[in-house]
Amino acid sequence: MESVSVQEFSRTLFTIRPDIALSVAQTVFQSDVRSLLPLITAPCHIVQSTKDLAVPVAVSEYLHKHLGGVSIVEVMPSEGHLPQLSSPEIVTPVLLRHIQHDIAS
Structure with missing residues (x-):
């Protein structure tokens, strides 16, 4: 804060x-749009805070298992629901790494 x-x-x-x-x-x-997850076939990089009271890690794992296309999950050592604001020094390198990594190939 x-x-x-x-x-x-x-x-x-x-x-x-x-x-x-x-x-x-x-x-x-x-x-509740969980039924639509199998329809999402675009490659997805799921980025998650370790401690997010609004969205626990189990949610990112659920997304990963139920998306219709390839996906990867990275749990960052950050706290809060908006880590891009509270921990940009952690989030920025993660985002850059995911932008450069093509998970579809």
Whole structure:
């Protein structure tokens, strides 16, 4: 939470109108699209924080097992749901490595 990026993101969340925030939260938490996962055949790099209270590691493992195409999972030693904001020094090298790695071949 010390990151300026995380603080700014948090600040913007609190400026969202409550009715809109409720609608977005309901959509996110009440949607279940697991049945569509086998239809996704594009190669997928799944990047996951070690400690994410919103999305535990088991979710990335589930995605990996149920996607219709090839996928790989990398669990990063980071905390939080937005590691690109809280731990960019960890996320950036991981993303660059995945951009350069063609898992489809």
